[in-house]
Amino acid sequence: MSVSFDFTDDVALVTGASGALGSAVCTAFADAGATVAAADVVAPDDAPLDAERDRIDFYEGDFTNEDDVARVVSEVVDTHGGLDYLANIAGTWRGGTPIAETDAETFDFLFDVNLKTTFLASKHAIPHLRGGDGSASDDAPGDRRGAIVSVSARSSLEGGEGDALYRASKAGVRLLTESIAEEETGEVRANAVMPSVIDTPANREMMPDADHEKWVVPADIAETVLVLCSEAAGVTSGAAVPVYGEA
Known part of the structure; x- marks a missing residue:
């Protein structure tokens, strides 16, 4: 069974757009007819x-x-007349050392990139995602079409060895998502996806001996992001959805 989406006339802001997953989410939204505001600190010249x-x-x-x-x-709002969806894709991984050997700069870096970006983007997008501001919401005020999808991680569900700060920052994303869902009930839906290892060239280079066939490709995760933004998930908010397949 094939699935298609129609986001025509909708506006989606995607952070971390120059990365492998961010670019896949941008492509999926654009293929579905949305206008995509692709945002990143990294210019797309050498990105996918x-x-x-x-x-x-692109917005730098x-x-x-x-x-x-x-x-x-x-x-984005001034140019396109509103905002309907926010995909918080910006994020990164650091690890390899136990807490006792991890420097404070790593803490700041991971919580900035993984959690602070999600907080700040959500804070400034929410007023525009509420009913009556975005193009989709103007058509049907109060129908909860405004939506946020953020990227947590499977590893955020438990502690582990060597990447505690990454896990903690991604757990923060999950809890922030649940809190936004509670605060914006009836106005903005907020959900998260939880990948494991994503099948990217960088991850294959980092883990050449892993079973890459079990990894999930960015395009498949992007489809789940679109599902959570779509009317098919209109009653879903505050969820953390596994997107790790057999990994």
């Missing part, structure tokens, strides 16, 4: 993102910096 294709506009900004986030969100 095709910023030249129809319906994708550091989403750990609140002034940058406010500017980008304002530019």
